[in-house]
Amino acid sequence: MEINSFSQLITVFQERTSPEKGYLVGYGAILKAYNLQAPLPDILALISQKHKQYKTEEWIVFTPRHMPEDTLMGHLTFALKYEGIELGLLKKLFEKLDAEEISKVISNEPTGQYSRKIWFLYEWLMGFQLEIPDLIAGNYINLVDEDIQYACRDRLETSKRHRIRNNLPGVKDFCPMIRKTALLEQYISLDLSQQIKRIIGKIHPDVMARTSAFLLLKDSKASYAIEGERPPQNRAQRWGRAIGQAGQTPISKDELIRLQQIVIDNPRFTKMGFRDHEGFIGEHDRRHGTPIPDHISAKWQDLDALIDGWIAANQKLEKDGSFDAVLAAALIAFGFVFIHPFADGNGRIHRYLIHHVLLRKEYISKGIIFPVSAIILERLDEYRRVLEGFSRPRLNLVEWKPTENNNVEVLNDTIDFYRYFDATKQVEFLYSCVQQTIEQTIPEEVDYLEKYDLMKDYLDNYFEMPDKTVALLVRFLEQGRGQLSERARAKEFEALTDKEVIEIENKYQEIFQ
Known part of the structure; x- marks a missing residue:
């Protein structure tokens, strides 16, 4: 050629x-x-x-x-x-080379470490064995250089033919890669998992249980808000309960469908289950209804292979005790949302998967909720840029045409775009969210509840207020920055004297400020 x-x-x-x-x-x-x-x-x-x-x-x-x-x-x-290793680019290269050409390249130095890696990757990616004899001697080498990219270490598959240990963080049908950056090394060195366990060990179990309950509902509401929805309280609580059960049931196709059914309360206008049509995220032209995609989902015909590969990669990462849990959570959660296997519900399940992987990898203790969605909602522009970091480079490579119902029809082979990608930006973003959760969000919520309990004890002891009235009073004081409004004093708390109001305001400021 x-x-x-x-x-x-x-x-x-x-x-x-x-x-x-x-x-x-x-x-x-x-x-x-x-x-x-x-x-x-x-x-x-x-x-x-x-x-x-x-x-x-x-x-x-x-x-x-x-x-x-x-x-x-x-x-x-x-x-x-x-x-x-850039698997997607290598696959496209190998598709352009004939077997004789690549065999000649490898045969010039068949025992060299880079020749062996190229040889292994060609046969692994292409599913085709070259006419090169097996190696019969030599040391085994790792496929992924851990000075450059993160890799698996436990239960590695070895290839006697190439004398290579396959330490890729995935399988043939789903294997994103993560570059080893100074920022990620810094995050990992913080050992945030142990930090949160030390923090929780110092907190009264009752306070921790209430903190988790609040964060659970907060995360559920935020996950809908990211999608531009405001669900009724019972629907948010229902999804919150599902988040609270993350980690208990292994991920499978049936489990994904069960989660979608919880997310989509009314399936009247949504076809449930895995897509049997193409999909995209974006807008429609106002005049003609023509699709204007920001992201084109994987072809529906590819979903079986992609999801099977994704599940197999998840199982591999879960069993590898050496592979960092946050890295694994990012690969699995973002990989899912990029594939976009459902017509609706993908985003909320994607964020659920972060909880699921962290729990399965025992990064956090059972019962502790990471309000990842609440953090993402605060940093929505950054989150969208992270998603676009995957979608934009692929938009120019996906050939499509509009359909009669203003959907897209993908015309070329795109499956490898979703199998193989560099997830470094997504991992760095998720780690920053985890750090914010552990170092700020959970401690702040615990601190608030401990102060609330002090305020409640004071009001119980001196005024014998019921819990509902205490909650209302504290909320009004929060809104008034430590002072009760004239309206509240004249209406909800007209039973309090001016002297009592001043005492309560002073006590609030002493405890909270």
Whole structure:
């Protein structure tokens, strides 16, 4: 197959401006040379004309001495050595190479670690065995370089043929990857799971139970609010009870359908179960009703394979005690919402899955609720950018046409877009939400309840107020920043004297402020 030269001097590549003029190498060079229809990697590699090595948000810049041999093998080796494994891009490349061509590349150095990785990945991704004899000697090596990307460590599958340990954090039908960043390493080093367990150990069980009950309802309401809905109290409580049961039942197709039935209270206008039609998120043109997608869901014909792979990956990550729970929760929860297997309810189930994985991985104790949806609601713009980080690069690669009922019909093969993606941005966002929950939200709620109990004891002892009246009084004091309004004094609390009101206001300020 004829291709252009790999390493080309650039300042802009696919609308991404490089930090300086340099040579595009590694995955970027391969993508350009073969015109691969794959999303651009989040990080591209550039060889500088200067002797300076550094990183930016979208580039890693190397010195001239790092310049690879300007061949397919040279750039593949460079990519695996410095950029990690990009499964989606590799799959598109392998589809363009014939078996004889890739066999020749590997056979030049069949025992080399990068040749063996390419060999394994080709056969794993393509489901096709090359005419290369099995290796009969040599050390086993890990497929994923843990200096670059996060990987599994427990119960690894080994390939005697390639003498490789498969430590990918997923399976063939679903395997997102996560880059090892300074930010994620910082989050993991905080050991937030132990922090929350220490905090909870110091809290009275009654206060903790009330905190969890409040956060449960708060999270349920927030999850609907993110979707632009305001459900009645009983519906929010029903979904809250479902969140409270997260982690108890293993995820399966039937369990996902059960969760959807809880989310969709009235299925009159929603086709329940897995989609049997295409789907998208976005708007319709006001005049003609033509779809204007922000995200195109996986093709409905691909859902069986994708969901089976997603469930298998979830089981693999759950059993791997070494794989960080927040990383696993992000892969599973965001992977689900990107596939978007239902006509409705995907977003709320996606956020439920965060609770589920954290509990199954024993990151948090049973009965403790992480109000992830409430945190996301506070940071909605950031959350949407994280979702768009997946959707936008794929929109230009999905070929579609509008249908008669103003839906979309996907025309090309898109399954690998949902199987393989870089989830680093999604993981960093979720970890920041978990940190905020542990360091701020839960302690603040516990602190409030402890202060509320002090205020309640005071009002019980001196005024013998019923619980309902105490709650109303405290709410009015909160709204008045420690002072009772004239209307409340004249109406709900007309039985209190002016002196008693002043005493109550002073006590409130002493406790709460």
